[in-house]
Every structure is written in structure tokens, then in C-alpha cells.
Amino acid sequence: MHIFATRKVLQAFKKAEKMAGGSIENIEILADSGSPEEEELFEWHINSVKINQEDLLVLTHDLSGLTLLFLNTDAEELLDFYEWFEEAVYDLLGKLGFTHKSIQQYLTHSKGSNLTVSKATDFKKIGRNSSAVNLIRQLDHYQENEYTIQSYWQYQISHLNRSLKQEHRPFKQFISEYEKIIGPVNYHVDLAEIEVRLKMGGLPDVIRIIQMPMQLTFEDLHRVIQKVFMWQDAHLHQFIMEDGSTIIGAQQKVNMERYQMGGEEEAYAASQLKLADVITPETNGVFTYVYDFGDDWVHSIRVRTFYSENRQVFPKLSLMSGDPVPENIGGPPGYAYFLEVINDPTHDEHSVIKEWANDYLSRLNLFNDVNHFNHDLKSMHI
Structure with a gap:
């Protein structure tokens, strides 16, 4: 494995080498700017x-653009x-379902358990690294803590x-090249089949059955729920x-701490916790997801079963x-009134409500389909 380092990072490596009184364990600093890799x-x-x-170290994979953060x-x-480096690679590829064996094959395939480091000179590859830095700046709520940075955000x-506008997405590109050079990836993915039930009061509940890889986080589950209920992620959630614990978005948690909001109970950041960290066959098999604290859309979630697959699996x-129900409509009572008006062309407010709901009705006609949702869910995770 070889790393091209900017002058600043290369100097830091050389300083560390002096502190070690020789070489850094498993790392060799090369005098020239070339790479021994083929x-x-x-x-x-x-x-x-x-x-x-x-201060962050940002690593980008030359071929695919996969990113590691420290x-x-x-x-x-x-x-x-x-x-x-090893821990970050395990975390990132583990989220894709790579087995320990397949990850270790990648880490040791070329030069064994060693890294070589030399000066970066390829401006195109340096540019890809800069692109990753710009993405980090856009995701300003990444700064929840060290775990969040090194786990959830490097995945996103x-x-x-x-x-570099390559033909394939980064994960797909990496997997394709891995299998070309090393061989087939071995996968093992633990999954939960969950029922998400939007409680609608006197109206029929809106139900979605979803398979979720357990190595993904509660932030991923939030994004999946937003997608399949056609929500716009425009409001707070929890x-x-x-067991009584509360899990919220990372930005919400930062704001709560900044403004000293919240009660005695600690709220955990959704990007910190994998589903497997919290949900087991014995605990937290039933929990609640609340979206938009004004309209108060309450979703009851129940884990129907746990199972495993030895293949690549997506939500x-x-x-x-x-x-799906439109946003900003006043919760279940507001939606009941909406249905009454929209289904009665003679109602005094029919034309006004229909115009207000035009975007929602268009998306309902175009996108409210299992195949469409699954195409989007796969695109979110590959």
C-alpha cells in the first residue's frame, strides 16, 4: 500500500520517524516521489x-475516490x-459487507502489512483530495466528535x-477493481427486516417493510425512512x-449542546450509532421514530426478524x-381534512388546496413505486 503525501504531511511523518528513533512501525518513507505499487x-x-x-488528515483512494478521515x-x-489506517479501512469496507478476510486481503495483497510514503506530485490526484475536503466543509455538522468523523462521514x-467523473460510483469502482486484481469479494451482512408504521389516527396507517443492513447507522435509517415515505427531510426528528434512550441527528445534538437545551437524559447522535450497537434480538426490538415536532408524525417501528446474507445487500x-403523506399539513387531522377537500371538487377550498399540493401530487404520481424507491435506496449506498 502506498500513500502520496503533501509536503506538510511528509514533514510530519519524518518528524515522527525521528521521534521513533528510526522507522515508524509498518511505514517506510521513500526518498523519491514514485510509488513501488503496480x-x-x-x-x-x-x-x-x-x-x-x-486538524484533519484526509486520505483519498486514487482510483475510486474513497475517503478516510483522521x-x-x-x-x-x-x-x-x-x-x-487499518481501522478506518475495516470500518469503511465493513459498511459494504466485506468480510474480515476480504478486507485483510486488500491490506496485505501487495506489500504485506506495510505502507510506503512518498511526496505527492500528481495535481489531478491532489485535486481529488481537495474535492473531498470541500465535501467535508459542506457537511459542517460532521464535527460531532472523533468517532463520527472517522466512521459515518468518511462513508458519506x-x-x-x-x-474525476469516472464512469462508476466510488464504491462500485473500488469493488470492480478489487475483484479484477484480488478476486471475488466475500460478503457477510447481518440484516433486520423492520416494519415502519406511520400512525394516522382515525385513518389507515401508512406502512413500509424495509430490510436494513445492521452495520449502517441510525442516520442511515433516518434517510431511508425519509425516502420511502417521500418526506423532504425539512424538519427535526428523533x-x-x-430502553428509553433518545437518538437524534448530529446537527440537532450539536445545537442542543451549544444552546444548553434538553433535559437530564442524554441524547445520542444518530451518526454515532450503528443499528447493531443498539438493536438486538433481546433489546430495542420496538421503538419510535418522530418526524416534524410540529405536525408530530409518529412512526412505530418493529423488528420483524433478523437474518444474514453472504452477498452485497442494500437497504x-x-x-x-x-x-405517502404531504409535509406541513397539520399532522393526521390536517391530512384527514386535506383528503376531504381534495376529493370534493365542489368544496370551497378545493382549488386552493389542489394548487398548494401540486408538487406533492406530481411526485405521488411519478415516484410512489417500490421499484423507484429501491433504485434510489441503492444509489444512496453504492
Whole structure:
């Protein structure tokens, strides 16, 4: 595995090498700017940046644009850089369902458990690294804490980083090249089939049955629910677990702490917690998702079953019952009134309500389909 480093990072590595009294464990700093690797699959670029007063190391995979993130970048911490790198690769590829064996094959395929480092000179590859940095700046609520940066956001940024305009998305590109050079990827994915039921008062509930990989986070589950209920993610949300704990969006948590909001109970950031961290066959099999604290859309969630697959698996909608509900309509009572008006052309407010709901009705006609939702869900995670 080879890393092309900017001058600043290369100097930090050399300083760490002096502190170690020789070489850094599993890392060799090369005198020239070349790479001993024969394949881009094993090459990365690294830069050090400051974002919101935090020092980060940003690594981008040369071929695909996959991105790894690290906090605390002084020379002393670089003594443990290989351990950091290995842990981040395991976390990122593990979210795709790679087995331990397949990840280890990638880490050791070319030069064993060693990294070589040399000076970065390819401006195109440096540009891809800069593109990842710009994505981090756009996601300003990444700064929840070190775990969030190194886990959830490196996954999201990897998905988005397509600065070289390659034909395939980053994860798909990486997997394709991996299988070309190393061989088939072995997968193992633990899943939960969950029923998400939007409680509608006197009206029939709106139900979605979803398969969710357990290595994904509650933030991913939030995004999946938003997609299959055709919500616009324009309001606050929270998960209320069976054990009483509360899980909210990372930005919500930052704002609560900044303005000293909230009660005695601690709220956890959704991007910090994988589903497998909280949901087990014994605990939290039933919980609640609330979206829009004004309209108060309450979704009852029940885990129907746990199972495993030895293949690549994405979130998937397997069954849907009932139409999505428009936002900003006043909750279940407001929706009941909306149906009364929209279904009665003689009602005094029919034309006004129909014009207000034009966008919703158009999306309902075009996109309210299992296949469409599943296409979007797959695109969100590959």
C-alpha cells in the first residue's frame, strides 16, 4: 500500500520517524516521489487541513475516490498511523459487507502489512483530495466528535466523491477493481427486516417493510425512512428506543449542546450509532421514530426478524401499504381534512388546496413505486 503525501504531511511523518528513533512501525518513507505499487488499487493521496478549528488528515483512494478521515494529526499521533489506517479501512469496507478476510486481503495483497510514503506530485490526484475536503466543509455538522468523523462521514464522503467523473460510483469502482486484481469479494451482512408504521389516527396507517443492513447507522435509517415515505427531510426528528434512550441527528445534538437545551437524559447522535450497537434480538426490538415536532408524525417501528446474507445487500423496500403523506399539513387531522377537500371538487377550498399540493401530487404520481424507491435506496449506498 502506498500513500502520496503533501509536503506538510511528509514533514510530519519524518518528524515522527525521528521521534521513533528510526522507522515508524509498518511505514517506510521513500526518498523519491514514485510509488513501488503496480496498481492504483493500492495507492492513496493524503493532505492535512484545518476545518472549524480541527486538524484533519484526509486520505483519498486514487482510483475510486474513497475517503478516510483522521483527527489529531501531530507527529506523535502519526506513530500509530498504520493502526489508524487499518481501522478506518475495516470500518469503511465493513459498511459494504466485506468480510474480515476480504478486507485483510486488500491490506496485505501487495506489500504485506506495510505502507510506503512518498511526496505527492500528481495535481489531478491532489485535486481529488481537495474535492473531498470541500465535501467535508459542506457537511459542517460532521464535527460531532472523533468517532463520527472517522466512521459515518468518511462513508458519506466516499459515496459522494466523484471529482474525476469516472464512469462508476466510488464504491462500485473500488469493488470492480478489487475483484479484477484480488478476486471475488466475500460478503457477510447481518440484516433486520423492520416494519415502519406511520400512525394516522382515525385513518389507515401508512406502512413500509424495509430490510436494513445492521452495520449502517441510525442516520442511515433516518434517510431511508425519509425516502420511502417521500418526506423532504425539512424538519427535526428523533428515535425513542424501547430502553428509553433518545437518538437524534448530529446537527440537532450539536445545537442542543451549544444552546444548553434538553433535559437530564442524554441524547445520542444518530451518526454515532450503528443499528447493531443498539438493536438486538433481546433489546430495542420496538421503538419510535418522530418526524416534524410540529405536525408530530409518529412512526412505530418493529423488528420483524433478523437474518444474514453472504452477498452485497442494500437497504430495500419490500412492501408498502398506503400513500405517502404531504409535509406541513397539520399532522393526521390536517391530512384527514386535506383528503376531504381534495376529493370534493365542489368544496370551497378545493382549488386552493389542489394548487398548494401540486408538487406533492406530481411526485405521488411519478415516484410512489417500490421499484423507484429501491433504485434510489441503492444509489444512496453504492
